[in-house]
Every structure is written in C-alpha cells, then in structure tokens.
Amino acid sequence: MDAKQLYTEVDCTETGYACSIKAKVVVLNCEVLQQNCRNQSFYCLCGNGVDANPKGCAVFLVSLSNGEFSLKRRNWEDDEESFENYCPDCGCGMTFENDGGNGFCIKCAPEH
Numbered sequence: 001m002d003a004k005q006l007y008t009e010v011d012c013t014e015t016g017y018a019c020s021i022k023a024k025v026v027v028l029n030c031e032v033l034q035q036n037c038r039n040q041s042f043y044c045l046c047g048n049g050v051d052a053n054p055k056g057c058a059v060f061l062v063s064l065s066n067g068e069f070s071l072k073r074r075n076w077e078d079d080e081e082s083f084e085n086y087c088p089d090c091g092c093g094m095t096f097e098n099d100g101g102n103g104f105c106i107k108c109a110p111e112h
Helices: none
Strands: 025-027 041-046 058-063 069-073
Touching: none
Parallel strands: none
Antiparallel strands: 025 041, 041 058, 058 069
16 A cells, blocks of 8 residues: 555545644644645644634644654634734733743743
C-alpha cells in the first residue's frame, strides 16, 4: 500500500469548529504549514482553541513525524478580523501573539 502524499478534508472524519480536536490526531492544511506537506499529522494536546466552538484560537500540537511541539492558530471560518478575545484579568485584547493558551494573556496566564 502506498503512503498518502497529501491529506485533505475528505480524509477526515470530522471537520469544522463544531468538533473538538483535543486529544485527537489532526491534519493541517499545507497552506498553514508553509513547508513540507508530508508532515501534516499532529496530535492535539491542549489550548483555548481545542474545544468544540472554541472561545480562543491557540492550539498546542506535537508533530507525529518528528515529535516537535508547536503552537498553531485555529482559524475561524468567518471573518477572522471580527473575532476579539479579551483577557478576563487585565482586559487587554488578545491576539495569537499574546494568547497565554489558558484563556488569559501571556502576562496573566502564569497566575492561573
């Protein structure tokens, strides 16, 4: 049996934001990876973007091809600019760059 060269949505049992990806193997789109698409499979560990209909977008992953950890953004299907998330402690607007991964900004996240 030949190894599949490229995975797409048709190869997945679930897609979209109504499904939880926590503790599941996920396939990243080649456009997200911006590199070798042969390493598309990841195990989803945690983050505020892993639940069904998530409140955040941070997703912590482990590559199944090389074991490296990475932080990716779970993109929204609708207009990404219309989504805003605020830290419940300090009230700052949260972006992918300052998301602490637990619902708080990187400044407040260590306290929770």
